[in-house]
Amino acid sequence: DGGITQSPKYLFRKEGQNVTLSCEQNLNHDAMYWYRQDPGQGLRLIYYSQIVNDFQKGDIAEGYSVSREKKESFPLTVTSAQKNPTAFYLCASSIVAGGYNQPQHFGDGTRLSIL
């Protein structure tokens, strides 16, 4: 079945540590996105990528980094510069060409907590 796989489901970070959240899709979508969800805040955009080897900052990119070396993969690194990383992280993807009425498809999310 086609879909988006996020791993791990739960992740714990120690102070001063970088951690990487995985996102893989087999939908052959060009665009991929990372959102952060805090209670009562809805989803906020961290980074997105429309094509391999290119990505753009979203509204809350500080303290995060991404790479897009393969079409299927868009990992997110939460760096030690992100002082409040505890949140639910959602990865999404979408069709680009002719996709104006197509939704973003989401993974099941990764819950990150500070130890």
Next chain:
Amino acid sequence: AQKITQTQPGMFVQEKEAVTLDCTYDTSDQSYGLFWYKQPSSGEMIFLIYQGSYDEQNATEGRYSLNFQKARKSANLVISASQLGDSAMYFCAMREPNSGNTPLVFGKGTRLSVIA
């Protein structure tokens, strides 16, 4: 200014009744798309319904319909014949301009609780 406003943090509805979840949006673009998602307590985001700014008819998908009032910039979700499984967070989102690679902007959501 918020692009998407959902003014109801929480709503209760009796099973089998209809319920309307409010969503207003702010854009100066003529081309935009509006989406509703459901998020159960397990966390996954489930796409429900889409309305394009040029669509003349209100969108419908099974028990879900969208009350689109362009002049008022509102896109309310109507759920008919509520079921216990409809209890979840509901998010309204907008894509502007309406092209496939533009990220969605989300509202803060409404928590719906269906009572037996």
